[in-house]
Amino acid sequence: MTTFVGRGNELNQACHLLGAVRLLTLIGPAGVGKTRLAQHVAAKAGSAFDDGVVFVELEALTDAGLLPQVAAAELGLRDVSVAPMPQLLSFLRNRSMLIVLDNCEHMAAACREFVNAVLETAPEVRVLATSRHVLGVSGEQLLPVRPLSVPKRAADTTDDAITLFTDRATCALPHFRLDDDNWDTVLGICSRLDGIPLAIELVVPWLRVLSTHDVLSRLDDTFTLITAEAAARPSRQQTLIAAVDWSYALCAPDEQILWARRRCSAADSRSKRSCRCARTSGSRRRRC
16 A cells, blocks of 8 residues: 555565575564565565465464464365365465465464475475564574664765655655755654654655654653554554563563563663563563
8 A cells, every 4th residue: 555665675585595495484574674675575476376375464363273274265275174285285286386485483383384285295385474483493594684774973864764755755745855954853753763664654654633843752762652554454464562561461471580581671771661561560670
């Protein structure tokens, strides 16, 4: 529904890698644009597969055991059994196809088992996955998806983060123009948001009611910003804190404790304010 900005190098590299490997995983943090990139990779590389591309969206799937059923449904298989994997593998055995598995991180083990079975059975099938975690399949090729580049000085006007901001701002506010008066402010916004596409997309609609200077001054609240456009997104993408919570929930208990400690340290170094862990309970405070 919106223009695709940047990612030329990643797009070309992904298409090249799909010609050489059976499993390519686009890996990166929340909101960095893995799904959008996968869609464009599939569109560009799809002509190389006689039987086309199938896109399997896993974000809403909470039961890992239903992965084969979901994949079978996307492949157009009807009347599958309670255990559809044999039928699915039989269908794929002689197919030349690209399967896109989107949002694998919350069921990495199930995806690993599924991909292993497919690749072993169907030699002409390849898999493009998006995930915040490595799947751990033999022969898996990783392609990191990083935040959009942000210029280091105002003279640089071609960086992708600025281009995305300008494009989305023009959609939200048709009369918006990037000029000498707002350039430094837009650069400050994109820098504060680390060039993360989801963050930029969530912030830009506020230009309808706030100036760019006001948006920049209120960026401490971006973790809870939500707009009508954001409400149409998956729940994990409606606010930045939801995207972070999704990643946090995937961590092991020891990893969550480490994350909390780092957050406390960062909060102390920035403002000396007590962190969330210190405000919750005494035991949580001592642990952090």
